[in-house]
Amino acid sequence: MDDLTRSESSGGRDRSVEDGPIGSAAEHLPADPHGLIAYADALRAGQTRTLYTLNRAGSLHRIWPGVYQDLAAGRGNRPGAEAKALSYRRRVLAAARRLRDPVFTSWSAAALLRLPIIGDWPEEVYVLSGSATGSRRGAIVRVATRSGAPEVRVDGVRVTSVEYTIIQLARHARLGAALVAADAALRDMPFLGEPPLTTRTKLFEMHDQLRPYHRSRRAEAVLHRATHLSGSPLETVSRLAMEELGFAAPLLQVCIPLEGWADAYLDFYWDDDIGGESDGDSKYTAGDDSAETSARLLAEKAREDELRRRLKKLARWGWRDAWTGRPLERKLLRVGVPRVRPAVPRFW
Template sequence: MQELDERFDVAAVVGDGLIRACDLRELGVHPSSVQRLERAGVLVRVRAGVYAKRDEWNALTPDDRYRRLIVATAGAARHPLTVSHRAAAAMHRLPMLGPAPTLVETAAQGRTGGRRTAHVATRRAGPPPTVTMIDGVACTSLLRTLVDVAVSEPLVHSVPMLDVALARPDITRRALALELERVSPTRGRAKAEHAIAFADHRAGSPGESVSRVRIHELGFEAPELQVRFDKILGSYALVDFYWRGIRLIGEFDGRLKYSRSRSVSGLDPAQVVYEEKLREDALRRVGERMARWGWSTAWAPRELHRLLTGFGVPTRR
């Protein structure tokens, strides 16, 4: 059994975490051994002919699992493929919200497309995209990926990606607009133009991006972003949203903000919560009000509408 484990470890190293049946055959592992370990729960099937160790697979984030599926699918393809849309977004490490996709999207040449297999969905791609290699996978360029996602996905999915990308010096609104013009989609163009115009590099997190989209979709007046309040606890406070006319601060509180606090700042999460409470109290003392919400509210339009209406946030005229 130890010798078998070592062979699986060798295959995992060769496959960068993925265990390919072809590598196992070369190492002398019989297919029946693979099937037996899969039934026993030691291995998990990533896709046909590709496996991973169950404990290692369970330790991955959903995004990392999806990236492993993309790598496995590209490696198993009979013909070279170019990963596109949400699959390319995942490879570019753009924020992926909602359930991880189960299909790998690829770019079709010209305006054909719409084909689907057990693992691959071929999307209409327009003119040939610029290709970049990520982890050994051919992907549409970051600029093209952002445009494809803006064309095909709702704002709550595309805007967080665009917000993150616009913080980079090589991605500009003009470059996105020019790429959209080059792609010239037959559908989704107006939606993409709206997403590109709406995106803002000042967004501090995907949760803030989703919240901003929801605030807009619900018809509320747009808040100011990343507003600074001086002389707060001997320093300053930077808030996510601010409706100046009604002196209301809006703060998105994702669990990630606190769960990552130790790795980012070295502080204990409980200490971060305590200091956040002191900050909020200081802002209230200078006459500001505070509305807080998290992911469950940001994803539920009725709840966010009820919250902001209760605080008197005005609607757009």
């Protein structure tokens, strides 16, 4: 039985809802900076009846016991992956409203640190147990820790450091999801000018400090593949697909001088002047202005033409090609990327 049900069964009443349509009554409910509405705050404001009515009408959705979200405000206009990440991040923040000074880690800390993954976010939230034993109860996973874990604050909430978070995520998530997060944390591209969140040295130092620990080999599988030269989750997934399919490992972010253009940094490069570029749809469809999109497409086509003049072969692929594997395989074989060993079953 949730807070609203208990309130009603005990005869609790307030005068917050007038007769008539609901309209935008949710705007008058007390919400925190993340748009979350706690039952306790509504009770203090005498607005529990409004909360109950909007929840029953479907305008408010309970995302954690005693914490609600305005559905209209929560949807936003974001791509699928971003929307899923935002939904899980708000669930973690909602849990923070009810738990006693939690320290989030693993999946939950990754979400608060804005680290991307591939696949779905979990339903559970992950917090440090504060002891050498862990537990799982309902939607809360308490992660064991033998000593104090390094912490930072994000959105006013305690989370484990980037390095500790990546190690824990590598223990709990599939390799692909954890590697996408690790690559994003390490990202230090020659043309971005943005500092990375961490380094491989720091990740391995944290790994060594924690050893021996359960599932350390899973973490090592992520750490040994992680790189600061992955420009996007698609590039990370492409590397994993190439490994799965048995292709030679490429060089990453190789600079190719282009006449009349800024230098191009190839996502992937192999011997014999073979290049590869992985492009998500947003590269071509971002923005609402059709003229802007057309200009972007023309500029990319001109850049590709110049690249093809500098390279012997160039392959391009998108998310579906890399995710399903076979289309990427055909494209890489077509341009002559060497296959150095047999393909293996998907491991990521």
